[in-house]
Amino acid sequence: MNSTIENFKKYKPLLFELVSRDLKTKYRRSVLGVLWTVLNPLGMMLVMTVVFSTVFRQNIENFPVYLMCGQLVFNFFNEASNMAMTSILGNASLIKKVYVPKYLFPLSRVCSSLVNMLTSFIALIIVIIVTRTPVTWTIITAVFPVLYVSMFAFGVGLVLATAVVTFRDLQHLYGVVITAWLYLTPIFYPISMLPESIGRLIKLNPITSFVELLRYAVLYDSLAPLKYHAYSIAWCVLVVGFGLYIFNKKQDNFILKL
Structure with a gap:
């Protein structure tokens, strides 16, 4: 454990350089640059609000904020795991x-x-202001879902990075998986509208817990039940542990397949 921590400290500057490179590469030759991280979720929120707010008007209060919370969490997981x-x-x-x-x-x-994602929170703040959503002290608990989904995305990313070295087609297959995952996450619909059997399946989805935790922090004006934290932590420990195990076991063979 100590050797791992020392090794991480030694290469921490490289981590910062890699993150900086990724950000620069993403926005290279873009006129608006990082502003897109605000405009994109806002644009998607407007489109989806127009499309879905009529359908769910009676079921979801303050649909724009409800939708934006789900979008931020899932978009972050989607981007992080793909990258x-x-x-x-x-x-x-x-x-x-x-x-x-x-x-x-x-x-x-x-x-x-x-x-x-943290930059995209500006879009959420804009929506909160426009919709006049009350902001309470519970908003500080938003740090928990952000932490959970980061850990979960890292664990999933380790598994995917290991597998795709051998199975290159996984890059295309994962697009199908993430689309199905999107519709199995209550981003633009309430679980209450689903049949009970399907609702139970949706609740098993770990990203559902992350989304609900953010909604409790921003929208529901109350602390989330501890079961959401326990379920999220259990998934994070399981996936990160499995990801590290698989990655460490296979990493010595990466160079033979690159």
């Missing part, structure tokens, strides 16, 4: 030349996506 998946392949030339702790590559992708 982490290709992190080893994308850094093949560096991996072949020098020794670098390989877990830094998926970790850097998650961190750069986290920066984008």
